[in-house]
Amino acid sequence: MVLCPVIGKLQHKRVVLASASPRRQEILSNAGLRFEVVPSRFKEKLHKASFATPYAYAVETAKQKALEVAGRMHQKDLRAPDVVIGADTIVAVGAMILEKPVDKQDAYRMLSRLNGKEHSVFTGVAIVHCCSKDGRLDTEVSEFYEETTVKFSELSEELLWEYINSGEPMDKAGGYGIQALGGMLVEYVHGDFLNVVGFPLNHFCKELARLYYPPRPADLRRVRHDSIPAVDTFENLSDSEAGGADPGQSAKGGRGGEQADGDRSQAPRALDAALNGADSRPRFPTGLLELMDGFKASKRGATLCPKSREVGLECWPRGRLWDPAALLAGQQVDGGPQDTSCLQGRPGLPMADHADQAGVCWGSWSKCHPPPPKVLFTACKLKLFDVLKDQGPLQAVDVARKLSTCAGRTEQLLDVCAALGLLEKTRRGYSNTEVATLHLVSDGEHSLQGVAEYNDAHVWGVFTRLGLAVREGAEQTRGALGAMEEERLSQSRELTLQFMRAKHSLSKLTAHHVATAFDLSRFASACDLGGCTGILARELAQEYPRLQVTVFDLPEVTELSGGFQCGGRQTERIRFVSGDFFKDSLPEADLYVLSRMLQDWPDDKLHKLLSRISSSCKPGGGLLVAEAAAEEEGASQSPRLRTLSAGQPRSPDEHRRLLQRHGFQDVRVARAGDLLCVVLGTRAAP
Numbered sequence: 001m002v003l004c005p006v007i008g009k010l011q012h013k014r015v016v017l018a019s020a021s022p023r024r025q026e027i028l029s030n031a032g033l034r035f036e037v038v039p040s041r042f043k044e045k046l047h048k049a050s051f052a053t054p055y056a057y058a059v060e061t062a063k064q065k066a067l068e069v070a071g072r073m074h075q076k077d078l079r080a081p082d083v084v085i086g087a088d089t090i091v092a093v094g095a096m097i098l099e100k101p102v103d104k105q106d107a108y109r110m111l112s113r114l115n116g117k118e119h120s121v122f123t124g125v126a127i128v129h130c131c132s133k134d135g136r137l138d139t140e141v142s143e144f145y146e147e148t149t150v151k152f153s154e155l156s157e158e159l160l161w162e163y164i165n166s167g168e169p170m171d172k173a174g175g176y177g178i179q180a181l182g183g184m185l186v187e188y189v190h191g192d193f194l195n196v197v198g199f200p201l202n203h204f205c206k207e208l209a210r211l212y213y214p215p216r217p218a219d220l221r222r223v224r225h226d227s228i229p230a231v232d233t234f235e236n237l238s239d240s241e242a243g244g245a246d247p248g249q250s251a252k253g254g255r256g257g258e259q260a261d262g263d264r265s266q267a268p269r270a271l272d273a274a275l276n277g278a279d280s281r282p283r284f285p286t287g288l289l290e291l292m293d294g295f296k297a298s299k300r301g302a303t304l305c306p307k308s309r310e311v312g313l314e315c316w317p318r319g320r321l322w323d324p325a326a327l328l329a330g331q332q333v334d335g336g337p338q339d340t341s342c343l344q345g346r347p348g349l350p351m352a353d354h355a356d357q358a359g360v361c362w363g364s365w366s367k368c369h370p371p372p373p374k375v376l377f378t379a380c381k382l383k384l385f386d387v388l389k390d391q392g393p394l395q396a397v398d399v400a401r402k403l404s405t406c407a408g409r410t411e412q413l414l415d416v417c418a419a420l421g422l423l424e425k426t427r428r429g430y431s432n433t434e435v436a437t438l439h440l441v442s443d444g445e446h447s448l449q450g451v452a453e454y455n456d457a458h459v460w461g462v463f464t465r466l467g468l469a470v471r472e473g474a475e476q477t478r479g480a481l482g483a484m485e486e487e488r489l490s491q492s493r494e495l496t497l498q499f500m501r502a503k504h505s506l507s508k509l510t511a512h513h514v515a516t517a518f519d520l521s522r523f524a525s526a527c528d529l530g531g532c533t534g535i536l537a538r539e540l541a542q543e544y545p546r547l548q549v550t551v552f553d554l555p556e557v558t559e560l561s562g563g564f565q566c567g568g569r570q571t572e573r574i575r576f577v578s579g580d581f582f583k584d585s586l587p588e589a590d591l592y593v594l595s596r597m598l599q600d601w602p603d604d605k606l607h608k609l610l611s612r613i614s615s616s617c618k619p620g621g622g623l624l625v626a627e628a629a630a631e632e633e634g635a636s637q638s639p640r641l642r643t644l645s646a647g648q649p650r651s652p653d654e655h656r657r658l659l660q661r662h663g664f665q666d667v668r669v670a671r672a673g674d675l676l677c678v679v680l681g682t683r684a685a686p
């Protein structure tokens with residue numbers, strides 16, 4: 001029984017449930033947890049409109065409930081409990097949030113809204129770890145939410161009033177109790193039943209497993225792949241498109257990754273992975289990031305052959321990206337006979353007779369194979385991995401029903417995802433592979449959904465429309481991308497948030513490697529330039545207990561960074577300062593940090609930035625630079641970790657020369673985490 005050891009991790013701790021809900025108490029004590037109950041006095045009055053989603057509201061309320069109890073108990077006893085658990089359950093109908101009804105009329109209004117329809121029940125949960133230091137309370141908060149879909153039958157007025165008069169709705173979110181009489185109102189439930197009742201026990205155990213037995217996921221497995229099913233496009237999977245779909249086509253096209261039940265055990269669920277692992281940091285999902293990023297390589301491929309521009313084709317460099325197995329394994333396949341059979345005999349697909357000479361495979365992938373990154377983005381956008389997370393394995397028709405998409409197209413999408421190693425396909429249906437569970441489910445700790453979202457919404461478009469800049473060479477491309485990036489970022493708050501989410505999730509994977517590539521304990525202060533949400537700052541503060549860290553970023557970024565903070569002991573040594581590192585004075589620091597920044601800028605801006613840092617840095621001070629590593633000395637070709645960056649990686653020598661040119665000596669270069677190149681230079685006396 002997997003739950004016991006997880007719950008057992010709390011056995012010797014003083015655990016407090018900050019809730020008056022008898023249902024929560026029952027669910028947790030049935031699971032074997034020993035705890036005290038201290039109902040929270042936090043008034044559930046947060047301003048709902050200020051939350052982007054209903055679940056953000058539930059999570060924040062849960063957190064405030066738990067923190068109120070932790071603070072009160074600490075004040076009273078001068079000793080806080082070890083762990084305080086808070087929860088908040090709400091019902092959401094579209095953007096509207098329903099809590100507990102205040103009276104019968106209110107209950108009637110709520111139940112009438114739910115009548116005959118589907119709604120979502122969200123429970124936000126906060127697990128607050130407390131400790132007292134020098135008489136002060138210190139807290140670390142882990143938070144999550146769970147969503148369950150509930151559908152009500154068509155109910156008569158008489159039945160509604162009979163139910164209201166039973167008294168049951170009054171202390172229940174949305175005005176019903178699914179575990180009792182309210183169960184009669186419900187046609188179906190998708191998801192965790194206990195989540196509706198008030199506490200998502202399964203997710204809670206997974207969260208404990210994550211906290212106490214951190215995961216060590218297997219990297220992407222190599223998938224055997226015969227061919228990717230052919231489709232026109234995955235852009236639109238709606239039913240209105242169904243006429244264009246050919247359900248038979250996918251069957252003919254071969255279904256990558258298909259396996260008979262029993263051939264291999266199911267992909268381990270997150271909990272199992274968590275329980276089996278020891279290392280808290282997941283291995284770098286190289287293959288997945290290359291998949292998300294692969295289209296940049298293809299766009300650069302277009303520069304290889306002048307003919308491609310004439311005929312307006314997009315070209316994939318030979319061998320690369322056509323083979324998802326190689327792609328996901330992080331390999332680049334160059335040379336060798338190119339299989340162009342996929343293109344032959346397809347009317348309307350021009351074949352260039354100089355293909356061999358140019359070394360590229362001709363053809364418009366959008367008419368032949370779906371571009372793998374676009375498949376991934378589409379699957380993320382549709383929340384395919386979220387649906388399969390709890391409900392998989394599911395057959396294609398069931399997935400289509402849940403996503404409200406066309407069944408035929410959905411099956412094709414699922415098959416391509418299976419071919420790419422993102423899903424497993426067995427007779428029982430499709431389910432997430434480990435890598436999808438870890439990185440593609442939206443609420444996962446190591447989710448890269450933000451990167452997929454940003455690449456899809458923004459970077460894809462930039463690369464698609466930048467034919468001109470691509471033709472003009474790498475420097476100009478970098479400049480044009482940088483300028484467009486800047487312009488767009490300044491235009492849209494949503495885009496800024498998307499960018500921040502993407503950078504935040506990538507930084508989570510790299511920050512530890514950057515912070516530990518060198519011993520930085522000689523520095524008392526550091527300034528992370530373009531530090532965004534402060535993930536690296538947090539890691540630095542955690543690694544070096546006396547280090548004060550400043551995160552310096554544009555005002556629109558620092559303004560939004562609050563939403564990404566999760567508290568913790570290091571926070572008091574981190575401050576956020578707004579400014580533009582090209583214009584404003586840089587905050588004083590012993591060590592300046594540029595993490596995955598330099599690649600974004602054209603040479604003139606890059607030198608301007610480095611010379612500004614050099615002027616601000618005191619002799620003996622340091623500059624730490626982290627960038628995607630080039631594959632080998634001088635090669636500068638690595639497609640790895642380019643995500644969010646426009647330029648090409650530099651070799652260690654190029655980095656060394658760059659820092660020396662700006663007055664840094666003793667430049668040391670380290671490979672970190674396999675994919676990063678981290679460089680540390682010391683400012684020489686002028």
Ligand SMILES: O=c1[nH]cc([C@@H]2O[C@H](COP(=O)(O)OP(=O)(O)OP(=O)(O)O)[C@@H](O)[C@H]2O)c(=O)[nH]1
Pocket residue numbers: 018019020021022023024039040044065087088089090100171172173176177178179182196197198
């Ligand atoms: O089907 C059911 N749906 C909901 C419930 C109960 O509804 C309440 C939700 O309210 P809240 O999250 O604010 O929790 P409170 O009861 O106010 O307790 P706190 O002290 O934690 O704020 C919750 O009790 C659910 O159990 C239900 O029973 N069935």
